[in-house]
Amino acid sequence: MSQVTExxxxxxxxxxxxxxxxxxxxxxxxxxxxxxxxxxxVRDRAETQDLTAHVFHQALANxxxxxxxxxxxxxxxxxxxxxxxxxxxxxxVRESSEQPNTAAETTTATDLEKVERRARLFxxxxxxxxxxxxxxxxxxxxxxxxxxxxxxxxxxxxxxxQLQFRGxxxxxxxxxxx
Amino acid sequence: xxxxSIIDQLDDAVAAMAEGRQLDLTNLEPELSVLxxxxxxxxxxxxxxxxxxxxxxxxxxxxxxxxxxxxxxxxTQERSAKKSDDAGYVKEPEMRRENRRAVTPYxxxxxxxxxxxxxxHAFGAIEHFRATGTAGGMHxxxxxxxxxxxxxxxxxxxxxPTAIHLYVPDVxxxxxxxxxxxxxSLMPVADQPYxxxxxxxxxxxxxxxxxxxxxxPLQTIxxxxxxxxxxxxxxxxxxFIDFVTNGLGGEELMRHQEGEMxxxxxxxxxxxxxxxxxxxxxSQPLPTAIYLYVxxxxxxxxxxxxxxxxxxxxxxxxxxxxxxxxxxxxxxxxWYIASPLRG
Numbered sequence: 356m357s358q359v360t361e362x363x364x365x366x367x368x369x370x371x372x373x374x375x376x377x378x379x380x381x382x383x384x385x386x387x388x389x390x391x392x393x394x395x396x397v398r399d400r401a402e403t404q405d406l407t408a409h410v411f412h413q414a415l416a417n418x419x420x421x422x423x424x425x426x427x428x429x430x431x432x433x434x435x436x437x438x439x440x441x442x443x444x445x446x447x448v449r450e451s452s453e454q455p456n457t458a459a460e461t462t463t464a465t466d467l468e469k470v471e472r473r474a475r476l477f478x479x480x481x482x483x484x485x486x487x488x489x490x491x492x493x494x495x496x497x498x499x500x501x502x503x504x505x506x507x508x509x510x511x512x513x514x515x516x517q518l519q520f521r522g523x524x525x526x527x528x529x530x531x532x533x
Numbered sequence: 534x535x536x537x538s539i540i541d542q543l544d545d546a547v548a549a550m551a552e553g554r555q556l557d558l559t560n561l562e563p564e565l566s567v568l569x570x571x572x573x574x575x576x577x578x579x580x581x582x583x584x585x586x587x588x589x590x591x592x593x594x595x596x597x598x599x600x601x602x603x604x605x606x607x608x609t610q611e612r613s614a615k616k617s618d619d620a621g622y623v624k625e626p627e628m629r630r631e632n633r634r635a636v637t638p639y640x641x642x643x644x645x646x647x648x649x650x651x652x653x654h655a656f657g658a659i660e661h662f663r664a665t666g667t668a669g670g671m672h673x674x675x676x677x678x679x680x681x682x683x684x685x686x687x688x689x690x691x692x693x694p695t696a697i698h699l700y701v702p703d704v705x706x707x708x709x710x711x712x713x714x715x716x717x718s719l720m721p722v723a724d725q726p727y728x729x730x731x732x733x734x735x736x737x738x739x740x741x742x743x744x745x746x747x748x749x750p751l752q753t754i755x756x757x758x759x760x761x762x763x764x765x766x767x768x769x770x771x772x773f774i775d776f777v778t779n780g781l782g783g784e785e786l787m788r789h790q791e792g793e794m795x796x797x798x799x800x801x802x803x804x805x806x807x808x809x810x811x812x813x814x815x816s817q818p819l820p821t822a823i824y825l826y827v828x829x830x831x832x833x834x835x836x837x838x839x840x841x842x843x844x845x846x847x848x849x850x851x852x853x854x855x856x857x858x859x860x861x862x863x864x865x866x867x868w869y870i871a872s873p874l875r876g
Contacts (some may be wrong), residue, residue, distance in 0.1 A: 382588055390579045399727065400577065401748070407579075408587050415591055439620065473574050480578065485792050495578040497726040498551060501544060520540045523568045523575075530571070 359384060367392055369416055378415050381428065385409075387474035388429050392436050395470055397443075406443065410436045433467075472530070479529040480522075487522035490515055539565055547572045582727055582789045582797070590788040621644040629729065633681060636805025638763045639822040639869060641693040642738040645671040648684055651736050652677065656701060656744075678760025683824055693867070694739035696764040697820040698808055704746040708732045710740065724748065741819070741855040758806055765809040766817035767864040770795035773809060776785035776862050777802065780840025781825065781833065820865035821847065830872045850874055 359367065367384070370378040386407075393406045413435050419429060480491055493504045501519075519528045537545075539562070546569040549556055558566045558573075620859035642648050652658035652675055662674040669689030680699065686692060688794060701707040707723045711734040712839045719733035731745035743764060767773035777783035777800050786806065788798035803826065812818040827833045830848045837860040838844060845867065855871040862868065 360699055376592065379588060382591060386584055386587075387579070394577045394579075398577075404583050404728075405579070408590070411587060411591055414679075476574050477569065477578060480575070489791060491575065492581060494547065494551075494576070495572075496580045500548075500839040516540050516544045520543055520568070523543065523571050526575075527567055527571050 361427070365423055368421065368423065368428055372421070372447075375415065375418065380416065382411060382416075385429055386431055387477040389432050389436055391470045391473040391477060392433055393440065395473075396440050402443070406436065406439050409439050413439070420482050423436065423503065476526060476530060482529070483522055483525055485523060487518050490518040491522040491526075494519055535583075543568055543572070550576050557696070558707070585789055586787050587703075595836050600814055617654070619705050633761070633826055634805045635826050636763060636807060637681050637683055637824040637826075638695050638697060638761065639685060639693075639824050639858040640695045640738075640740060641670075641682040641690060642684070642705035643686060643690075643692055644684045644738065645684045646672060648740070649673055649675060650734065651711075651714050651716070652682070652684075654700065654714045654717065655734075656707055656742075658682070680759045680761035682725070682761055692738065693822050694819060696739070696741040696743065696766060696819055698743045698745065698758070698764045698793050700758065701744050701746060704730050704732060704744050706713070706733060707744050711736070711744070716742070741816070759810075763807050763821065763823060765807060765821070765864075765866065766812040766819050767809060768808055768812045768818050769864070770798065770811040773864055774798060774800060775863075776864070777807070780837040780842055780860075781868065782827075782836070783807075818864060820867075822867040822869065824869045826869060826871055826873075828872065830856045830858050830870050833870050834860060837870065837871060848859050
C-alpha cells in the first residue's frame with residue numbers, strides 16, 4: 356500500500372467517477388485498510404472476506420454519489436464498513452438469541468490508528484523478498500504449520516523458521532521507517 | 534539444556550497466537566517482544582487469492598453493470614430454491630445439443646465402461662447416451678450436477694486422462710465412495726484456506742478429481758464455476774493462457790502468482806470457465822481433450838491455428854449433427870471445436 360497525497364487521491368476518485376474501470380486503483384490503495392477495519396471487529400475470516408467484498412461492491416455502485424468534502428476516501432469506506440458490520444450483527448441477533456456487542460460499535464481515533472498501522476503491515480508483506488513473503492503468507496494467511504510449509508516448499512523446518520524470523524524482522528524495520 | 538534460540542522462541546509465540554492463546558508480550562525479551570507484536574498483528578492476514586479475486590470481480594462487475602451482490606450464501610440460496618436430485622445436486626443439465634455449454638471435458642480411457650460405473654458410484658453421475666464413436670471406441674455422455682462429461686475410448690485408443698475440479702454436495706461422502714470404487718487418495722479431505730472443503734482422488738484410469746464443497750459464499754470463491762470444471766496443468770501456464778485467449782477467444786478472469794509462477798488462474802471461454810496452474814508434479818502436465826462449442830467453427834479453427842494450434846481435422850460436417858474441427862494446441866491438448874448443424 357503506497358501512500359498517496361490528498362490531491363492525488365482526489366484525482367483518483369474523479370478518474371474513477373468518470374471511468375469506473377479506474378476503480379481498481381482506489382481498490383489497491385484501500386484494500387488493506389478496509390480489510391483491517393473489518394477484521395478488527397469481526398474475528399471470523401470468511402465473514403471478514405464477505406464484508407470486505409460487500410464494502411467495495413457498495414463503494415463501486417455508489418461512487419457517483421461520493422462528494423469530496425476534505426476527508427479521506429478511506430473514511431467513506433470505513434463508514435460503509437461500519438454500517439455493513441452493524442447490519443450483519445442485527446441480522447445475527449434476529450436469527451439467534453445472540454446479544455449485540457454494542458461496545459464494538461464505537462470507533463475511536465486510537466482504533467483508527469491501529470487499523471492504519473495494521474493496514475501498512477499487511478501492505479508491507481507484499482514488498483518482502485519472495486522467500487520470506489511466501490513463508491509469511493503461508494503461516495499467517497493460509498494458517499499452515501511450520502511442518503506443512505516445510506513439506507510444501509521442500510525445505511527444512513529450521514530454514515522455514517529462519518525465513519519467518521527474517522520476514523518479521525524486515526516487517527518491523529519497514530513499519531519503523533514511517 | 535541449551536537455551537532455545539530466539540528464532541525458535543519466536544516461532545513458539547507465533548504457534549501460540551495461531552491457536553488463539555493470549556500471550557503476555559511484556560514477559561518476553563525486548564527484541565522478541567517487538568517481533569511477537571508484529572506477528573500478533575499479522576494473525577488474520579488477508580489471503581492474496583481473495584484480494585486478487587475480489588479485484589477481478591469488481592472490474593468485471595463494472596464492465597457488466599450487474600447488481601450489487603448481497604451477503605447471503607448463493608450456494609445455499611440456489612440449493613434451497615431448487616429441488617435436488619437423488620445424488621443431492623440441484624440442477625439437471627439440459628442434454629439437448631444446442632443448449633450445451635462451451636466447454637465439455639472429453640475423457641478418453643482404455644476401459645470407458647468401467648469409468649462410467651465409477652462416476653455413477655462415486656459422484657452420482659447419470660448416463661444419458663452411449664454409442665460407438667468415430668474412432669471405433671465408445672462415446673458416452675453423462676451428467677454430473679449441472680454439467681456434462683463426455684467419455685470415450687477403447688483398448689486401441691490412446692487414453693487422455695484429465696484433471697477435473699468437481700463440486701459435490703458432500704465432499705466427505707464423495708471422497709469415501711471414490712476410494713470404495715477403487716480410486717487412490719491424492720489428498721485427504723480438509724478445509725482449505727480458499728473457502729472450500731476439498732480432497733483429491735485419482736481413479737484407476739489416471740483421471741484426477743479435485744472434489745470440493747464450498748463452505749463460504751460462492752461469491753468470494755467460485756461464482757463462475759459449474760459442477761465440472763476442467764483443470765489444466767500446462768508446462769508454461771502463461772503461454773497456455775496466451776493460446777486460449779488468442780486462439781480460442783478466452784478471457785482471463787483471475788490469476789494467483791507466486792513470483793513468476795502461475796499457481797492458479799481462471800479463463801472464461803464462452804459461457805464456461807477453465808482453471809489451470811503451472812505443472813509442478815511428475816504426474817503433470819496431463820494434456821486432455823475438450824469438446825468446445827462455438828458460434829463459428831471455421832473462424833475459430835483459423836484463429837486457433839494462427840495462435841499456434843496444429844490441425845488434426847479441418848472443419849467437417851459430421852453425421853452426429855455437428856460441424857467439427859480438431860486442433861491440437863502446443864501443450865498437446867486436443868480441442869474438438871464444434872457448432873450444431875442447422876436443420
